[in-house]
Amino acid sequence: MIQTKCFGEWLEIIIPSKWEGHSINDLFRDVWQAPKKQIHTIRMEKHVKINGEVINWNKPLKAGDRIQLKLFIEEEFGVIPAYHEVDVLYEDEHMMVFNKPANMDTHPNSPEQTNTLANAAAFYLQAKGEQRKIKHVHRLDRDTTGAILFAKHSLAGTILDKMLEERSIKRTYAALVHGRINKKKGTIQEPIGRDRHHPTRRRVSASGLPAITHYELLEYSLMQDFSLIHCQLDTGRTHQIRVHLSSIGHPIVGDQLYGGEPLFERQALHARKLVIPHPFTDERIVVEDSLPLPFQHLLKK
Template sequence: MNHTFSYVVMEDGLTIETILQQKWKLGKKLIHDLRMQKAVSDINGELLQWKATLQKGDILVFKWEGEASNYLLSEQIPLYVAYEDDYLLIASKPRGMATHPNEAGQNHTFMNTVQNYLSNKGQSYGEHVHRIDEGTKGLVVIAKNPIVKGMLDRMLENKEIVRTYEALVEGQVKNNHGTIRAAIGSDRHHPTRRRVSPSGQLAITHYEVVGRHPNFTKVQAILETGRTHQIRVHFAHIGHPIVGDDLYGAKKTPTKTYELHAFKVQFVHPITGEMIVVEDKR
């Protein structure tokens, strides 16, 4: 498919090469593809030299052939978009829906709905930068082209994308804020459950109490690491499983759902440099 986007140079003295390699830190293969396809021109369509010095305010137009996303289209739910621009979108995944297909032919996941939304706008690339559990609702960041995907992947790896969760947990959490440090590994007695294990992967969760009820505590949590079921495992570990999360020892609820919401995401936009702060208002 044909990818196109424009970029306004933010400082004097840069070259296309330094922007791609040092500022954006793109992979060698993608840089090679862009070079071979003569993918960068000015606003008038004239090709630019990669080592030529650019000035602040110059507009680079990227146009190249690259991969498309191959999710089947689905109109199962209307997509709630919390933020969108030419480079990325942030949308809210409903509770009870997988983030992406796990096998060929699946068309009932969040990314199938995203693909349908983008397809209706004439776009055929959309890839999630992270995922959230099927039973968790909330915000997912989606890149709209492979360059932005590479940049956001690296930002996630470097902990430059901050995701805040809100949870209702059983009982009274003693401290108003704190950090849970407990390694997480697989539970050999259950195919999907995780457990705190000394031989597991390092896992760190920071939390703050934002509300109290005689039987429950509302907390906000930020993950320093991104292990599977991390918040669920950690709060169960300190004796306060998430309300409704019977997989981790909470009482069953009539809805058979648990109260965990990825409600806020914030990061510096990889292209524009703006601070993006988005909350899920649903």
């Protein structure tokens, strides 16, 4: 684990032995993989110090050196703060995970929209006296509930975006599907593209983008003929889980767009768990939510 501490606007990191010999430039370019424009801005504004001093960015670092990064700067939120009742599942100085309710978009589609999770996140930070330009790292469909990761400053956003792209961040979803899934574990590997006959629907298509969904059977309700499963994604296509499960004959309960019966007020899909390598400390952050009560009630009917 890499040692860090925060003071005011600055984050201090004790250089670990694995970074010895790297320069500041190496850290931003190779370790954190920040874009050139972001690196240039940080460099020009002198937002990096080593042992309290501004030094040459190409000078090799030594284990035990202290690098200070000016990260916690007041910025416009980027959205209008608006109060909504949402649960915080995890938070530190760099990121936070919210439990998104049903019937809520992840972010606004127009500047004046205020009924999204991003608006709620901005209000939450404003109430704490933190004015940050927050950024969602991934999204959920409007009717899907559960854990969504936000970055609280731009460098954390850059690192977390890259982790998501490289699949270092693991996402687990709980779903109630029709029928009994016979295999305890399985993988659906079918490309997904747009449905030419419907404005929002996707479908398995040979000309679509590659998509991989892993699933595991947790429980089967004989009375309801429902299977409770966990899904993990290797890709993040729109409606991926919904399309893939429908394609194998097990649509999600309530997901009428993809063949589910209207036995639930929405698709019974919940983002239950996130495993996140911490962007600065290398800790393995595990954020897990319990199975929603409506799912439990539906299984027990």
